[in-house]
Amino acid sequence: NCDKFSALVQSLDLLPAKNGEEQTMQFLLEVVEILTNYVRKTFDRSTKVLDFHHPHQLLEGMEGFNLELSDQPESLEQILVDCRDTLKYGVRTGHPRFFNQLSTGLDIVGLAGEWLTSTANTNMFTYEIAPVFVLMEQLTLKKMREIVGWPVGEGDGIFSPGGAISNMYSVMIARYKFFPEVKTKGMAAAPRLILFTSEHSHYSIKKASAALGFGTENLILLRTDERGRVIPADLEAKVIEAKQKGYVPMFVNATAGTTVYGAFDPINEIADICEKYNMWLHVDGAWGGGLLMSRKHRHKLNGVERANSVTWNPHKMMGVPLQCSAILVRERGLLQGCNSMSAGYLFQPDKQYDVTYDTGDKAIQCGRHVDIFKFWLMWKAKGTVGFEQHIDKCLDLSAYLYNKIKNREGYQMVFDGEPQHTNVCFWYFPPSLRGLPDGEERRERLHKVAPKIKALMMESGTTMVGYQPQGDKVNFFRMVISNHAATRSDIDFLIEEIERLGNDL
Amino acid sequence: NCDKFSALVQSLDLLPAKNGEEQTMQFLLEVVEILTNYVRKTFDRSTKVLDFHHPHQLLEGMEGFNLELSDQPESLEQILVDCRDTLKYGVRTGHPRFFNQLSTGLDIVGLAGEWLTSTANTNMFTYEIAPVFVLMEQLTLKKMREIVGWPVGEGDGIFSPGGAISNMYSVMIARYKFFPEVKTKGMAAAPRLILFTSEHSHYSIKKASAALGFGTENLILLRTDERGRVIPADLEAKVIEAKQKGYVPMFVNATAGTTVYGAFDPINEIADICEKYNMWLHVDGAWGGGLLMSRKHRHKLNGVERANSVTWNPHKMMGVPLQCSAILVRERGLLQGCNSMSAGYLFQPDKQYDVTYDTGDKAIQCGRHVDIFKFWLMWKAKGTVGFEQHIDKCLDLSAYLYNKIKNREGYQMVFDGEPQHTNVCFWYFPPSLRGLPDGEERRERLHKVAPKIKALMMESGTTMVGYQPQGDKVNFFRMVISNHAATRSDIDFLIEEIERLGNDL
Structure with missing residues (x-):
């Protein structure tokens, strides 16, 4: 044409x-x-x-x-x-057989929302140039806080360019809450501060500890059970240990939906320890936050309402186009206090409208992309019930996959029991490996299976699924389902492909 | 319909x-x-x-x-x-009479690029799922480094969610270069580190000093001349003062195009001092970087090739839709070294392709929006010469405005001489103020003029221009031109509107 x-x-x-x-x-x-x-x-x-x-x-x-x-x-x-x-x-990435990432799918209303956002081409820092979007953000964040369970949606929050930045916000805000003088005097004004997160948590907590001047050695990794959930007793033991050394335990990240296993840390038990030792509780629900929309599955985040801050990425489990991540904070004023620099050229107190609607001084960014509109529009179009249906459907599909392969010849689950999220982690053993005794040779050969099948998959272009090692476990497939286009037939297809491509390895 | x-x-x-x-x-x-x-x-x-x-x-x-x-x-x-x-x-924001922000205009090819980006809806962290975009980013960053003046475009870089984050990167990388142990041990492993930037620089440097654990008190503000340019002697004096106190001067930000005055700090003289005292030189060219595309105006950034890092936002002066900001780093490997956490689930070393193309581990983000495509597509459509024409035209327009009002009745320039960038800063005195003697009453009344005219402007909806106070100067208008739709008639219109709305104040 x-x-x-x-x-x-x-x-x-x-x-x-x-x-x-x-x-x-x-x-x-x-x-x-x-x-x-x-x-x-x-x-x-x-x-x-x-x-x-x-x-x-x-x-x-x-x-x-x-x-x-x-x-x-x-x-x-x-x-x-x-x-x-x-x-x-x-x-x-919207193809029904694309399962490679936590963010998959192409929502048509979300897409339309992004097209409109690009056409409006404005910036979130002031109400002045983004009046509608600023209000949409405010209302949507309030709704999210209500869903988290904070009374009448009280608190604060902001959309950030992704879960890593949202998690970084949580560490910054926690530090500001306990040691506000760090803002002006730097880390030298605080004692040695200790952060805690699980071995299975997302690496962004580690990135934040490096970037913000804590140091990765002051981020203590917590042990998990075989399902990848934090062992609360390990947290308490390590808090006590840190205190005995004279350090100050300050921040605990509980993950709601780990990246690989999809595990939900026991938030209530962690919250008890945080209260006991006066630590900030952050819940990284970048991946699992979406389950709050489901009456059937939200119990997995029980206790989230006790968190001081929550990361929740609608661009993952809720199928919103990239980027769309929220950091929610229970106490009002901290976000502003922590980040405010009161730049005169942007935030004039003598504007004709109520300038408390200007959001820029809460952010670590200055200019900020409009991430809210597509999400708001999808929410309008689906309703809360539509997100719930989407979440329930994806979890049903993952249960289908789990039940299909848990006893299937050539498959071994990485952990026992039905997954908590849509993550299904498994090894595929080609026939040539099935007779081998458990041992180093089998491990080494198995380690190469997933990368080889993945490479063949990509070359044939038929489907995509992720793999990785974890701790002492050799490479395994991590299937995740957030794609609203996927059906049981696509799950069946994935398994057929793995077997077709892996049979002769 | x-x-x-x-x-x-x-x-x-x-x-x-x-x-x-x-x-x-x-x-x-x-x-x-x-x-x-x-x-x-x-x-x-x-x-x-x-x-x-x-x-x-x-x-x-x-x-x-x-x-x-x-x-x-x-x-x-x-x-x-x-x-x-x-x-x-x-x-x-694309209207020919929208002058309110550094980012204005609606480029049609850029818009098409954003629509495509939304439709592709992928993520920059790996070549695996963004092969074309990752390569476009790499080639474009190399081209930008060549234009900065680094031999054969050597170095590194990444697109970030905005200039504030790009500037934050520069501080992080500088710290990593001089004190790599801070990554693991935190700020306690370093002596007291001092950062320098001008009084007129963007507040994101201050945000970074707070966020990264330096403390805003350890960011020393440098005096500027009446045009808003750093006085190099003041830098050297303050470096010596810091050293005498036993602190370690580490980082200097030189602004190429300040937010309000559009001033360009003298980079070469600052670079001399940075070399002498072994400090990192960052050039914040978020706003002024675009002038590098113009043979006529790039001399204003002379010395930029001596910088260790450069922020350059194509979404400002080059008219690319929001968000599009690059941080360029002269030394290869630092970005990776500073931010790498080697997450196994994303960055598998055993992929079938050359995994050095995976960019995610260089970033402080995990997921990263595709900001490159619209910019790449605009560059294809305009060519380097097209950006040059755009820049030259905007600067011509601002010279037109400056010449129009510098001797016009009722106007006073905030600083003398032709602006270096498209920023034209001026006071408008309504007739009722013109007879008043210089003094507190006149200052107080003048302070209210710009907000009042701006409010009337917004209510009538005819045009938009920014205002702010600066230091001891009361509210003045800051006109900026980056909008490719603006013409001389729009400049004339703006002046007519100011006079129409302000005449009776």
Whole structure:
């Protein structure tokens, strides 16, 4: 279709160019045609998930797809070709058989929300230039806090560029609560502060401890049970140990839905210890927070209402397009106190509207992308009940997978019992390994199985699923389901693919 | 048009629903019609920049626009109405007369790029799921480093969620370079570290000093000349003073394009001092970095090639849609060394492709939004020369404004001489103030002029421009031009509006 543009039409001919309206509309509609075709194919199981190429292949240039930037402009005709090629060589994260990440799926209303957000192209720092979005954020955060269980949704919060930053906020706020002088005097003003999180928790807590000046050695890793849940007694023992050394235990992260096992730490028991020793309790529900929307599954986060702060990423289990992560804080004022620098050029006290709606001084960012609208729009379109249905369906699917493979020949679960979240962790043993005695040789060979099957999967482009080692456990598959397009037949397909590709290894 | 949807059609009827394709395409095209109408009107000067309402008005609900979330789903028909209303009550940041922020304008190719990015909905942390985008980022960062002036574009870098985070990266990396043990042992492992930045610099440096555990008191503010440029002698004196106290001067931020005055610190002279005292030199070119694209204006950043790190936000002066900010680092390996946590579940060493392309372990984020594509696509469409033309045109316009008002009755420039960037800072004196003698009464009354005119401007919705106080200077207007749609007639209009609205104050 792009022969509607002659090779001479360039971006300079688009709006705001004089008489640029027609070309602009035509160009945008051409782009939309490319995008809607992509959307259509994304949901078509006869389309591949990806068309894999190595970096050097793409860098060398694929059939006229040249990634290099040049001094001179390209024609709009070529720009449309570039758009097509970009999608062609990418990965269809919305494909019903894409299971590779915690964020999967392509929600059509969410997509529309992102298109609108891009078109509005504004910034969350002040009500002045984002009045509607700022209010949507405020109402949505309040609703999330109500769902967490804080009375009348009291507290504070902000959307951040992802779970790692949200978790970083929690550590910063905790420090500000207990040692506000660190803001002005630095870590030298505080005693040696100790943070706690489980061995299975997300590495962002460790990143935060390094970045914020605590040091990773002052982040103590807690032991977990065989299901990946923190052992509260281990927390208490380590708190006592730290205190005996003269250190100050300050912060505990409880994970609601660990990245690999999908484990939920026992929040109530951890909260008891936090209260006893006066520590900040953060719940990292980046992955598991979504379960709060489900009457059937929210009990897994029992005690979350006792947390001082909660990370919850709608872009994971709730299927909102990337990026959409919230940090919720129970005590009002801390976020502002911790981060406020009162920049005169942005936050004028003498504006004509109620400036408490300006959010920028709460953030560690200055400019802040509008992450709220797609989420708000999806919530409008689905209702709370729609998110609940989505969550319940995904958990049902993972139960289906678990029941399908738990006793199937060639499979071994990484941990026993039904998963708490949609994470199903398992080893696949090709026939050649099944007769081998348990031992180093079998471990070494098994370690290579998942990477090999994954590589073959990517080359055939049929499906994608993650794998990793964990502790002393060799590489295993981690299946996760957050994709609303996935059905039982896709789960069946995944297992068939693993067996097809792994049978002869 | 949305009567094409009956009130019964809901988001559940869209893909991946069975037979959902037709409804999906129809819904997306309806959304696109709303968006393209918005785009069309954005460039139409007879359209208002905004339709101002107070927070309480929007919260109470405007003609059926209800921001509250509910348990039950809305129909798609209502979702389309919500989209229209969201745009209706927002601010047209792409309007030719929107001058309120450093990020303005609506680039059509950039917009198309964002739409595609939303549709691809993937994550930058691994090549595995963002092969094309990861390579685009790598090539673009290299090109930016070449333009900075580092030989063959050597070094490293990453796109971050904004200039504040990019600046935070620079402080983290500097600390890691000089005191790598802080990563594991915390700030206690380092002596008292001192950071330097100018009184006129962006508050994100202060936010970083608080967040990262240095403490804002250990950020020393440097004096500036009357144009807002750092006085290098003041830096050296304060470095010596800090050393005499036994502290360790570690990091200097030089701003290339300050937020309010648009001043460029003298980088070469600052670099000399940094070399002499072995300090990290960061150049915050969030706002001014774009001038590197212009042969005529890049001399203002002379010496930038001597920096250890550079922040450069294409979403400001280069007109790329929000968010798009790069942190560039001259020494390879530091970004990785500083932030790497080697999470096994994401960064498997046994993948089939060259895993040095996985970028996630360099970041303080885990998931990372694709900010590169719109920028890459704009660069393809404009070429390097197109960005240059854009920059030159904006600076010409600001010179036009400066020349227009510098001797105009009722105006006073905040600092003398032609601005270095597009920032034109000025007071407007209504006739009633012109006869008053310089003194406290005049100052107090003048302080109220800009807020009052701004409030009237927003209420009439005709244009938007920022104001703020600075140091001992009372509220003044800060005009900035990054909007590619603005012309001399829009500058003329702004001045007419200020006079129309301010004449009777």
